[in-house]
Amino acid sequence: MANWHRLANPTLFLEWSRRVRPWTGVATAALLATGVYLSLFVAPRDYQQGDAVRIMFVHVPSAWMALFAYAVMAVASAAGLIWKSPLAHLTAKAAAPIGASFTLLALATGALWGQPMWGTWWVWDARLTSVLILFFLYLGYIALWQAIDDHARAAKSAAILALVGVVNIPIIKFSVDWWNTLHQPASVLRMDGPSIHSSLLTPLLVMGAAFAGYFVVVLSIRLEREVLARQVRTLRRVQSRG
Amino acid sequence: MESVSEFLEMGGYAPFVWPAFAIAAAVLTLLLAWSLRDLRRERNLLDSLPGRRSETRPAEAGDDP
Amino acid sequence: MTRRRRRLYFIVSSLTMLGVATALALNAFRENLVFFHSPSEIAEKGIPAERRFRLGGIVEENSVAQGNDGVTISFRVTDTAASVPVRHRGLLPDLFREGQGVVADGSLDKDGTFIATEILAKHDETYMPPEVAAALKKAGRWQGE
Known part of the structure; x- marks a missing residue:
């Protein structure tokens, strides 16, 4: 494993991550404060939804990050399997609880938005159901790491589960176009440009950037912890051998 | 700028808007706190082990993933 | 453990x-x-009376009428090609209005009227402040229904 790329070297990663984290943290806090201010005080009411539209500013970024975290987890899992890189496997492991949290947030804030607007907390349409499946995929992935004691085997099994679950990602994204759903189609990431007025789009994008920053900060914290835990395991094994 | 009570009412959607923001704040804060706590524990554990390797030393072959 | x-x-x-x-x-x-069926699909398929399904479409303009008892409401759901009359007793979501999307859960009666047990509003993906909507309508550049 002497041919690791420099950043794939856990020790160099630790140094880099500790240097970058404070700056990312400060930027995230600033973006979050700006985003919340814009969402609650500056953004206008929607012509149909009134003030309820403000739920969008937490709901939509949560849903974006739920998908993004899964993409990170899947790419890291693939890298881990292909190059047998421990750091890649640990990246996937560190991303999972963050993704699960964002998925939970998307579901909870979606229910709070659906009740006043649609008239229901929950429906079993293709979009909502596929996001619920994403949540269970995250939980299954986390449980799999816990279930297998042998670290190398746990990493491999969890990575395979993460890659199998990738089929769910395009299903979530395109469910609203492929099938009749109660959930409306995409407003921002669409071929003919966003269908949100800029006064509502700007707060949404700032909150999106803040959530992305939060993901990077928490991922680096969790990944540092995983790297240290790995050093502890190695040390203990060396000591038990005498 | 409208009055404070009007702002808090959120045009009648207060029971939905405020819980949505509160849940987001709670989940993100808890996850951050939980991650920091785990990191601190792992650091303390590593420091307490005898024969701890220097962190500047590169990882060696045979390290488990 | x-x-x-x-x-x-x-x-x-x-x-x-x-x-x-x-x-x-x-x-x-x-x-x-398939979360719901459109009025055209219902006309084509000929869904039998009493079978439960969901009907989705746009609430036809000027079709909403309040019943004499004050709780029954009737309107037509359209997909511009076909339309189905709907009757409902009970609560309506905030976004229920003429020209907006709606999904009704229920079944057809013998006369072909859809008796809804639940009404859900389906909003579209357009978001804007009221002033912009008013300005667009005034300028005749309104894309919506």
């Missing part, structure tokens, strides 16, 4: 999780992929 018990517990729980996820997926693929 011993290590073995813990491992067993986690394997069982992760298998349950996967099982639930698969069951949900299969269930969604069987019937919920």
Whole structure:
């Protein structure tokens, strides 16, 4: 494993991550404060939804990050399997609880938005159901790491589960176009440009950037912890051998 | 700028808007706190082990993933 | 809890999780992929009376009427090609209005009127402040219904 790329070297990663984290943290806090201010005080009411539209500013970024975290987890899992890189496997492991949290947030804030607007907390349409499946995929992935004691085997099994679950990602994204759903189609990431007025789009994008920053900060914290835990395991094994 | 009570009412959607923001704040804060706590524990554990390797030393072959 | 018990517990729980996820997926693929049927589909397929399904479309302009009892409401759901009369007793979501999307759960009666037991509003993907909507309408550049 002497041919690791420099950043794939856990020790160099630790140094880099500790240097970058404070700056990312400060930027995230600033973006979050700006985003919340814009969402609650500056953004206008929607012509149909009134003030309820403000739920969008937490709901939509949560849903974006739920998908993004899964993409990170899947790419890291693939890298881990292909190059047998421990750091890649640990990246996937560190991303999972963050993704699960964002998925939970998307579901909870979606229910709070659906009740006043649609008239229901929950429906079993293709979009909502596929996001619920994403949540269970995250939980299954986390449980799999816990279930297998042998670290190398746990990493491999969890990575395979993460890659199998990738089929769910395009299903979530395109469910609203492929099938009749109660959930409306995409407003921002669409071929003919966003269908949100800029006064509502700007707060949404700032909150999106803040959530992305939060993901990077928490991922680096969790990944540092995983790297240290790995050093502890190695040390203990060396000591038990005498 | 409208009055404070009007702002808090959120045009009648207060029971939905405020819980949505509160849940987001709670989940993100808890996850951050939980991650920091785990990191601190792992650091303390590593420091307490005898024969701890220097962190500047590169990882060696045979390290488990 | 011993290590073995813990491992067993986690394997069982992760298998349950996967099982639930698969069951949900299969269930969604069987019937919920199509969350609702449009008025045109209903005209084509000839769904028998009393069979429960969901009807989705746009609430036709100037079709909403309040019944004499004050709680029954009737309107027509259209997809511009075909339309179905709907009757409903009960609550309506905030976004229920003429020209907006709606999904009704219920069944057709013998006369071909859809008796709804639940009404859900389906909003579109357009968001803007009221002033912009008013300006667009005034300028004749309104894209909506």
